[in-house]
Amino acid sequence: MKSLEGKIAVVTGGSSGIGLATAKRIVDEGAHVVITGRRENELKEAAAVIGKNVTTVVGDVSRLDDLDRLYAVVKExxxxxxxxxANAGAGTIxxxxxxxxxxxxxxxxVNVKGMFFTVQKALPLFKDGGSIILTSSVSNVKGLPGFTVYAASKAxxxxxxxxxxxxxxxRKIRVNCLSPGAIDTPALATTTGLTPEQAEQAAAQFTSQIPMGRRGMPxxxxxxxxxxxSDESSYITGIDLPVDGGWAQG
Structure with a gap:
């Protein structure tokens, strides 16, 4: 039996990178997924990649009306x-x-207000015994010059x-935090404000600090x-799980 057979999952920031890879894996594990993101074309492309058991809702998590619309679709x-x-996030240098x-x-x-109300507004629909996973970042424990506002939001x-x-x-709802390190997604080059050359330099610098010697994959x-x-983590709640190649331990 698949680990999420018959479950209903919501993924914010689900149109690319970590959100898309996770939504696809959630469906592969037997769930139906509702993904949201700000750009309709990207959402449509993401749904095509996922292939089945997926619903898209265009929206910005920092806008409470958009969150209401998301959960209205889920309810219906x-x-x-x-x-x-709750994965949607933003960070510029x-x-x-x-x-x-x-x-x-x-x-x-996006990272704090959006996260707060994404979870709050989900609660009336949540089944007891469910699971909430929040995307934080290795930056919640690392000093990263130029990224201090982002790091504070992730803390x-x-x-x-x-x-x-x-x-x-x-309600037996478990809430856990997951902290990616440097992950090989388009975000470093497209959302941080870095030029392509600066993004490449940043990726190389990050990689040099990671014990496993590489960036992670979505x-x-x-x-x-x-x-x-899943129920594989049934006795885990309140934690921060670093998925960072050991970076936070350095």
Whole structure:
């Protein structure tokens, strides 16, 4: 029997990278998945890659109306949620001396406010005994110059998992945090504000600091998410699981 047979899962930030790889793996494990992202064309392409048992909803997690629309679709189509992978996130480089209010607000609106209300608004649909997985980052414990606002937002996510694991224990809903390290996705070149050359240099620098000597693949994050989503992790809640090739231990 597949580990998520018959489950209903929601994946935010599901149109590319870690979110897409995880949504595909969740379906491979027997679940139906609802994915959301900001760009309709990318979502359609992601659904084609996943191939079956997938519903797409265009939306921005920092907009509460969009979250309401997401869960209205989930309720209408499936009636409940068993697994939530709250994965949508954003991060651009800005040194302390140069960071703007807009940079700060955008980062926290998506990574903290968006995360908070993604989970809050899912609760009425959540089945007791379900699993919530939050995407944090190795940066929640590492000092990364230029990424301090992003790192602070991801440290907030890590603490959400601690508190929510206690708040939701009576419903037997487990809440865990997953912290990827440097993962080989397009995001480094497309969303951080780096030029292609700078992104390549950053990837090389990250790799030199990783004990395993390479960046991770989105499928390796997906495998960890499925573990935390399934009954294989039935005695695990409130943790931060680094999937980072040992980077956080250096």
């Amino acid at each position: 189509k499936h009636g409940h949620v068993d697994v939530l992978f 800005a040194p302390l001396a140069a960071a703007t209010e807009a940079h700060f607000d955008q980062t926290f609106d 907030a996510v890590r603490n959400f998992a601690r508190g929510w694991a206690l708040e939701l224990k009576d 499928e390796e994050i997906a495998a960890a998410v499925v573990f935390l989503a």
